[in-house]
Amino acid sequence: MQQQHPKDRRSFDYVWRSMVAGGTAGCVAKTSIAPFDRVKILFQASNPEFKKYAGSWTGVFKALRPIYNENGVRGLLQGHSATLARIFPYAAIKWAAYEQVRHFYAPSESQVTPLSGFLSGSTAGLISVLCTYPLELIRVRTAFKTRHKGRVRLGDVMRDIYHEGQPPPPKSATTAKYSRKLLNxxxxxxxxxxxxxxxxxxxxxxxxSFLIFEQASKSQHIRTLFTSKGASDLFCGGMAGAIGQTAAYPFEVIRRRMQVGGLLHPDRFVNFNETCSLIYKQSGYRGFFVGLTIGYLKVIPMNAISFATYNFTKRLLLKDN
Incomplete structure (x- = not known):
């Protein structure tokens, strides 16, 4: 990534330009893989109508056919408006936070280490998720619905979430009782x-993801393979996405199942232990990696485009500064 003087990086001008570049990169990247994103959610959440397609490369494309036949292009992009509403602030916050946190952990380039790179990326990710999670839940719920024709209205999705069942009464734990009372x-x-x-x-x-991208971008071998910065960013971003996806995928499957738990069990709250137990009972350890194939089809190009678009847009916005 193009490096700036620390004073410039902390300025408001640098921060808002980073946010614009990050939000733009997120929207471009997500739009490029929107149909795959929808199918991936259906696979991960074990949608009854699409379980038969999960588990193979060809299943990904077979799953796209009934969606298209049912609602056309609109069906392939169902939930994408919610995606864009979430991804711009999410990506904007993530990239701006990364720039600031990276400087906090390593004020100068000589102090950058693999550990500081990992901490910078994970901290930025935590900040962005904390700020935008409700939008992510709405997006997943919108993409999961398949049972009726026509548009899925965001207002209806939000209303369903708001009126869903409460967690089951805890057996003894005081903390659990307090959590249930708070949720009520x-x-x-x-x-x-x-x-x-x-x-x-x-x-x-x-x-x-951020660690691999930073380290790969500095590799002399990779630099000699590509004549342009854009091509190098695409390659490094794709590699970072593949490795990051593999490391975190089981958590993502559990998260998706918990997010749609209110649809599959509207009368109660499905907790973490129950979700893990159900996944393992249905599919064994492979259940925690269901949809990983389509995950690669989605994440590799998405990350490649995201990193490349961010760096390109940031260079444009900062070239006169």
Whole structure:
């Protein structure tokens, strides 16, 4: 990435330009893989109508056919408006936070280490998820719905989440009792279903992705393979996405199942232990990697485009500064 003087990086001008570049990169990258993203959610959440397609490369494309036949292009992009509403602030915050946190952990380039790179990425990921998680839950719920024709309205999705069942009564734990009581009183917390697993999963995913990209970008061997910075960013970003996805994927599957738990079991709250037990009972350890094939099809190009677009857009925005 193009490096700036530390004073410039801390300035408001640098921060907002980083946010614009990050938000733009996120929207471009997500739009490029939107149909795959929808199918991946259906696979991960074990949608009954699409379980038969999961588990193979060809299943990915076979799953696209009934979606298209049912609702055309609109069906392939179902939930994408919610995706864009979430991804711009998410990516903007993530990239701006990364720039700032990276400087905090390593004020100068000579102090940059693999550990500081991992910590910078994971911290930025945690900050961005904390700020935008309700939008992510709404996006997943919108993409999961397949049972009726026509548009899925965001207002209806939000209303369903708000009115879903409460957690089952705890057996003894005081903390659990307090958590249930809090959820009963503050229904907005239902928009944070699966949040704990998201926080756990984002650490290896974001940390590994940023670490691999930084290290690969510095590799002299990779630099000699590509004549342009854009091509190098695409390659390094794709590699970072593949490794990061593999490291964090089981957490993502658990998170998806918890996020749609209210749809499959609207009368109650499906917790972490129950979700893990159900996944293992249905598919064994392979169940924690269901959809990984389509995950690669999605994440490799998405990360490649995201890193390349961010660096390109940031260079344009900062070239006169």
């Amino acid at each position: 009183k503050v229904s907005v917390l239902k928009f944070y279903r699966g949040f704990s697993m998201t926080m756990v999963g984002i650490i290896p995913y974001a940390g590994t």
